Amino acid sequence: MERLNAALVFQKLTRTKGTFMNKNTICLWYNGDAEAAARFYADTFPDTSVGAVHYAPSDYPDGKTGDPLVVEFTVVGIPCIGLNGGPTFPHTEAFSFQIQTEDQAETDRYWNAIVGNGGKESECGWCKDKWGVNWQITPRTLNEAMAAGGAEAKRAFDAMMTMQKIDVAKIDAARRG
The missing domain is CATH 3.10.180.10 (2,3-Dihydroxybiphenyl 1,2-Dioxygenase, domain 1)
Known part of the structure; x- marks a missing residue:
């Protein structure tokens, strides 16, 4: 459960700032490189962009205060966020x-x-x-x-x-x- 702390920090961050969340946003879990992935997608696909980068307000299991934690982006118009949560949950063909x-x-x-x-x-x-x-x-x-x-x-x-x-x-x- 400790690994999920990054997700909890993210939820608190978005609630306190009252930021960007659409009713439905795809959250993709990355191992510290969400911003690089989002920038690659923006350079590759039309109607794709990188929005705000939110930094960790405190240390968490796979990062430190000030590290990029959440990256807002779109992929061909679909709202997404990249969460730098560490290596615990790799991507699979299920998505x-x-x-x-x-x-x-x-x-x-x-x-x-x-x-x-x-x-x-x-x-x-x-x-x-x-x-x-x-x-x-x-x-x-x-x-x-x-x-x-x-x-x-x-x-x-x-x-x-x-x-x-x-x-x-x-x-x-x-x-x-």
Whole structure:
């Protein structure tokens, strides 16, 4: 329970300042590098920005007074906070951001930014950034194929299952049969 003290400090900090909290904000747990992650996201994705950085008002289990504790940011318009809570809770594939792309160039740009900055490729359009946050870089054509259902969806799905980064031309060819 001691590790959760960072979260409790954060809750007190936001209540006393009456700050930024939306009704629903995604909280991502980082190991001291939330600000670096938020700045990378802002440099990579449109409609993404870094807001305020809140500093720890006192020492806590994984940090000291004055260390960045909470970072406000958005990812493609979604409000988020990064909590520098220490190494206790690593990210898993149970949470991911799905970014819909319009074409291969946009797919390549996001995928290459994440993987090229210390991230890792996975399967079916998934990759993981160097902080462990998972991303689905998903071309619109794949989403449309899945929504169409039937044989078109099956062909696109079967093609996707052979890929790491999604190949738009191969998905389009599979959709056509």
